[in-house]
Amino acid sequence: MAAPLRKDDAREAATEARIAALGRPGGGFTAPARTDALARLTAMGLPTRRDEYWRWTDPAAFNAPEPAGGAALRVDKPIFEGRDKVRLVFVDGVFDAAASDNPALAGVEIERLAVADRADIHWAKALYGVLEAEGQAPVARPFAALNTAAATDGLLIRVTGRAAKPLHISYRQGSERSDAVLHHVVRLEPGAELTVLETGTAGARSNLVMEVDLGEGARFHHLRPQGRALDRAMITHLFARVAEGALLKSFTLTANGKLTRNEAVIRIVGDGAVAHVAGAALGDGADGPFLHDDTIFVTHAGVGCESRQVFKKVLKHGARGIFQGKILVRPGAQKTDGYQISQSLLLDDDSQFLAKPELEIYADDVKCSHGSTTGAIDETALFYLRSRGVPRAEATALLVLSFVADAIAEIEDADLASDIVARIEDWLALRQG
């Protein structure tokens, strides 16, 4: 199923070494999926920069059998603190029951993968590694296969009603060498609703997969302010299958982080469905290396569906931003409304933004557009603000907020959006000092 990467001995050796160092957890209902995933990974091999999909982001840090040591710890300032929610905590990829709330939420069944995987039969068996495997074509995603094979824990979430409050997956890093591999599965039954908040730094290195299956008319909101540790390396995959009339909205805020690759693979399979993925990334190379990569693949297979990709990057002092975004409209997916925008604001001449927008359309009655821009701070707007008495640094911060506003607007809940804005303001304020 997966398109094999170019064969070579070095790749094979690297892949073998990586697999050899992996733990082999599980053994219950996930066992067949893990075996298959390992076979997929072996067949694909680990990526190198010679692969088109990894041309701009060096996967070496993810390929290494062990994470680079010495990732300085950073205690993240909590976010969404004042909001009513159910919080479940993972420290270095290990569930922390003492720090977590009682996982009780009406209309939502929550289990730990590590616990549920002792049984051979489970509802999640139909999804674990399944959406990931389907997402391996037409582009190989070796680290997602690796995750399915080796995930040590995660959450299995089945939503049957409208959750009254968000589920908060809170990651913390407690060790300078931790290597977290977590895999979550979310199933929303028809008409169900859930908001998942995913926050923090999961480990010195982390590999996170979330598979989300939305039933008819289900609504899933995903809000992900990633941790602010400077030295962390993180790769995430969001795989979603969106049924008729369902809605998915995912927003990610990334401020800091040596290396972040966020892949979203969204398949809209029913008619009249909506899928929005958005993100804002803020990087200042003066704090340490910063590379942020959003790699998005949205497939339209239903009629009359809407998708949006809205990604903003604010880069400074040699920070690098990558966007690879694709909209694929399958034959028959008429009346598709697909939109994609990726923009960067370069705060100096030293930073770099690389974008590869792609449209591939096999239906004739569709509306698809994409755009990508790179720009500096608008000097006229800066002068306007300063002429009103706002000092340069503060005026620049306001213009950064102005720049990311379109992405923030993708967050439906006003309170949660204001928490995200506050976090961006924090990041900007640190830079004024």
Added chain:
Amino acid sequence: MLEIRNLQVRLEDEGKEILKGVDLTVEPGRVHAIMGPNGSGKSTLSYVLSGRDGYEVTGGTAVLDGHDLLEMEPEERAAAGLFLAFQYPVEIPGVGNMTFLRTALNAQRKARGEAEISAGDFLKLVREKARALKIDAEMLKRPVNVGFSGGEKKRNEILQMAVLEPSMCILDETDSGLDVDAMRLVADGVNALRSEGRGFLVITHYQRLLDHIRPDVVHIMADGRIVKTGGPELALEVEQNGYADILAEVR
């Protein structure tokens, strides 16, 4: 009081001389108008006074209430009491008008060593000022100038002026793009702000704005200099005869 002495300015990039020795004093409580043909240097004067990049001051001084404006950053000039109402107010998507106003007011207060205004007092202040300018609550909530009509943008400039309470207001072609009703609304707003302690410099190409904002003194600017100064009747003369007669007379 704004005192400009022999101000000489050229464009940084092209080196072109724009202001060739401007002398002007605006006393508190007085409204001065500057009229002149296109390219005479009127807008440049407003930009140089407010500190916009791209201009090089090659000579002269500009002092506001004892502050040497030309040595200050734009935000310092604002805190010292200078306000420029833009000919083309800038749109700032994603930043609410209220956030913008509060940020500006508090920045100025901070610069002057005053305490920040409380959220409650600020809201009261803005609502009161907005009412007089017929600016509704919905407009205050919208992003700065985004989707505003020409008239709304100019009223928003006057609202900022009313909230920030500068001692010296420069209005750069405030009448441009306004119909008669919108102009009257803006002029009413400006007239309401006229006070003993506040000076105005109204830059305009046409006399019509001065029907609504009655100036005490009218200056004619041409080729980077003030070539003639008189009372309100000078504006009427321009209206009737154009600039050619006056320019011919002073040459």
